[in-house]
Amino acid sequence: MSLAALTVLLASPSLAGAQPPPVAEFDESPAPPSDVLHPDLAADAPQADWIREGYGAGAGVEGDPRALNRQIRRAGRVTLAGGAIAILGGTLAITGAILLYGVRPKTRLQDLAKDNGGSLPTDDEERHRLISIARAGPVVAFTGLGVLVGGAVTAAVARLRLKKLRERRRTSIVSVSPTMFGHGAEVHWEVRF
Amino acid sequence: MSRHFYDLIKLVAVAGLAGACDFEEALEGEPCTVEDDCWHTQECARTGPERFYNLPGICQPEDTGCVFGRQLGCACNPVDPATNCTVPALPYNLHATYPRMVCDAAILQCAVAPPEGGDQP
Numbered sequence: 001m002s003l004a005a006l007t008v009l010l011a012s013p014s015l016a017g018a019q020p021p022p023v024a025e026f027d028e029s030p031a032p033p034s035d036v037l038h039p040d041l042a043a044d045a046p047q048a049d050w051i052r053e054g055y056g057a058g059a060g061v062e063g064d065p066r067a068l069n070r071q072i073r074r075a076g077r078v079t080l081a082g083g084a085i086a087i088l089g090g091t092l093a094i095t096g097a098i099l100l101y102g103v104r105p106k107t108r109l110q111d112l113a114k115d116n117g118g119s120l121p122t123d124d125e126e127r128h129r130l131i132s133i134a135r136a137g138p139v140v141a142f143t144g145l146g147v148l149v150g151g152a153v154t155a156a157v158a159r160l161r162l163k164k165l166r167e168r169r170r171t172s173i174v175s176v177s178p179t180m181f182g183h184g185a186e187v188h189w190e191v192r193f
Numbered sequence: 194m195s196r197h198f199y200d201l202i203k204l205v206a207v208a209g210l211a212g213a214c215d216f217e218e219a220l221e222g223e224p225c226t227v228e229d230d231c232w233h234t235q236e237c238a239r240t241g242p243e244r245f246y247n248l249p250g251i252c253q254p255e256d257t258g259c260v261f262g263r264q265l266g267c268a269c270n271p272v273d274p275a276t277n278c279t280v281p282a283l284p285y286n287l288h289a290t291y292p293r294m295v296c297d298a299a300i301l302q303c304a305v306a307p308p309e310g311g312d313q314p
Contacts, residue, residue, distance in 0.1 A: 106216060119284035
């Protein structure tokens, strides 16, 4: 959206009452183009004295910047959510690995068999607990892996989109073009965001 | 960071697979009395006579059934020494607690051997 051109008239008497500026003795101004309908008014047309600054194209911003801001905020939230999910998945995966390699249920089962004379005791609580840990470990580990990968992919895609949206939203340098004409002045500036 | 990320994934995947395979082998052939004594891909193969005599069964892969010629009440082959019920399927340290068996030629099943002198247990 571009701001509407803001016109400031400084000490301007009505154009109707303004006297045209005196014509220079040696008027070397180029002849008006053939498509000028009113050559007398063309003489009063404002001539910009200053060089237009800034890099704005003057075409205005396409679309509603508020919608763009909403998209940027949403992309930011999705990026953070994806990162949080990836961290959760990583924690689960590491927990599963710890269950298998930290608790070491197989080694403890062998120790249990040794303590029982060479074979495992039947209907034993410790035996059942170690079997449950050995069974849960891979499930937790692979589930955590899946969540980690899903979260990482989500965060990566959302981050790319966020970067592109931010590049699209760029504040152009304010272009200011004051113009003097007749007995008045006009200031026109444009901001893109 | 991506390199550590992939290393972590590989480590966890290998840990998970290794853990699952090891336990099935560790529990096969172990004595059992309930299904929870065995791995989730195994069953506690315990015959009727074993339940009657309060003897443990054996953790076996699912749908395998009892150990041929080596468990009380299981089918046997009286000719083959490996499957004529002379060697129980339980671990060696439990052989002393298992009754002596013979392969009944009439029904071709492992039965409790008559005690010395012919008295029933």
